[in-house]
Amino acid sequence: MESVEVVRAFWAAIEARDWTAVGGLLADDVVVDWPATGERIRGRANVVAVNREYPEGWSIRVLRVLARDEEVVSEVEVPQVGVGTFRAASFWTVRGGRIAAGTEYWIGVGADETPAWRRDYVERIASPPVP
């Protein structure tokens, strides 16, 4: 599989809650960083566990995936019923058909406030409906 296809298969396997398939797309010693919370998830079992145990109600929509050799970037939107909508920009390193590393920037859509100093320069994005 091309590196882009590995990342597309990863998101599809998560969406399917197919934890065996998710694990098969991860290197044994995969390391995934979430800078916003300062979390590092180390090893296949932990990366699978975090996805498997994530409180339910979510679904995944892949917005785009692009790659340069082994570096892949994906953008996904994740509505969660009764909670809101999340987005992630994820930088992946794919080696030998498996994800070896990732750095993910997760945000809650519309979760943060616009500071007063820039209100004159911006508009509001139409919010995605809360599912």
Place this chain on the structure above:
Amino acid sequence: MESVEVVRAFWAAIEARDWTAVGGLLADDVVVDWPATGERIRGRANVVAVNREYPEGWSIRVLRVLARDEEVVSEVEVPQVGVGTFRAASFWTVRGGRIAAGTEYWIGVGADETPAWRRDYVERIASPPVP
């Protein structure tokens, strides 16, 4: 300029506070979205203004830039003196040597809490020092 070089020049011009150069790298009708705050910044003058008026103390370190044709993704780290460190994953569309559109995922490094349900699966990333 290749699309990657346009984005590198954009970040370099912001770091230099060279607002004329920043404006010259933007399409007249550029649109930049910040989903976390639900902000849309429309037009060259507003994109320049938001960068120019951003409270000082910041510097920009480009971590990586990759492209597929007109689509470019950058990852930057932005320490701000006395505040903390920010990161952004930014998806850009570059046309005719200028940035036509962007969607940026800005996060504060270590700003958010790790929920209790996943604490057994994660480690802490060593935080960057507060400048």
